[in-house]
């Protein structure tokens with residue numbers, strides 16, 4: 001038996017990234033591109049591994065973008081199977097999501113495993129909703145949906161439920177797919193909720209292909225677990241994951257398990273490019289030198305980019321870090337932003353300044369105390385946040401006090417009380433900074449006393 005299907009995930013329709021409406025169009029275009037190519041490739045069905053939409057509440061234009069492609073699939077007689085992702089789930093207790101709306105109109109089949117009394121069960125399909133669906137004879141798809149921290153347990157329960165199925169329940173099924181909005185632990189640093197590979201193995205005897213989503217970084221395990229990654233670029237760091245694509249899966253059940261049986265090719269949509277720059281401020285003695293260095297980097301990158309159209313003008317992400325080699329007041333972020341915009345013909349520029357001000361850095365290393373650096377960083381960060389920008393020094397004291405109290409550790413209620421008192425004092429204009437009682441407590445207990453800052457950790461590096 002031979003067939004082919006498209007596995008796509010994390011489309012994030014309706015995402016106005018950086019509040020730019022052209023970004024929502026970019027996301028729609030990526031979806032249009034892969035669906036049209038899947039239709040041209042004559043796929044037998046499509047699986048969406050969650051997060052078709054970027055959020056629960058979408059606008060008319062976003063619904064239209066989804067509707068058009070799903071209608072086209074329906075027109076070609078291609079079933080589309082979806083599971084809910086975390087971004088588009090209805091609120092707890094709330095009936096109906098936009099995926100439910102699309103299901104009610106016969107545009108998607110929405111799969112979800114039931115968990116009652118700690119047991120997984122797969123309801124038969126009713127009104128386009130259920131635990132499993134056969135998009136064509138011989139192919140069965142189960143769907144889990146998003147289960148958050150409960151995912152590892154949910155996957156194990158699904159395996160137990162499949163173990164318990166009577167043999168005749170799967171008569172005639174030659175290929176089984178399991179769709180879940182989760183990953184594999186360890187594939188993405190910081191992801192703590194995905195099942196481990198070991199936990200996934202419980203599903204191995206029952207499934208031929210696991211269709212994952214949620215983790216925007218693509219990966220594949222064992223010719224069995226597949227995660228396509230995000231279709232467009234939801235965060236600047238995703239740009240480095242060049243293999244993100246929809247997966248065109250060609251199956252020949254007569255072949256032995258492995259890449260012969262399940263052949264996967266990537267359908268990579270046209271994506272708007274991101275250009276990222278990490279600029280070490282330590283190397284430049286004055287503001288002009290820093291701006292010149294930025295201009296040179298931008299010019300060099302522009303030369304590598306070729307002709308740009310409206311669809312390929314880049315998103316530019318600039319990170320300044322290190323220690324500023326000159327006074328903070330002379331740092332002209334606007335000039336750097338404008339230079340990037342004009343040289344790179346950028347569609348959007350974002351400058352993130354993580355540079356430590358020189359006022360802190362200039363102190364003799366022997367007297368360079370952690371608190372000064374810490375306070376400088378807090379003040380610098382808070383000055384950039386609207387609600388703290390009027391008095392960043394005072395809020396820095398609040399942040400340091402709270403941190404010290406947590407380090408002691410003080411009981412949470414005391415920290416909350418102190419925070420309320422300090423917030424009120426700032427509002428009343430009576431805040432006197434420190435020493436606060438919490439600062440004294442920290443010093444008395446010997447926690448977080450001033451330490452000499454190791455000068456090696458501020459050595460300039462490119």
Ligand SMILES: [Mn+2]
Nearest residue numbers: 010051085214
């Ligand atoms: Mn997502």
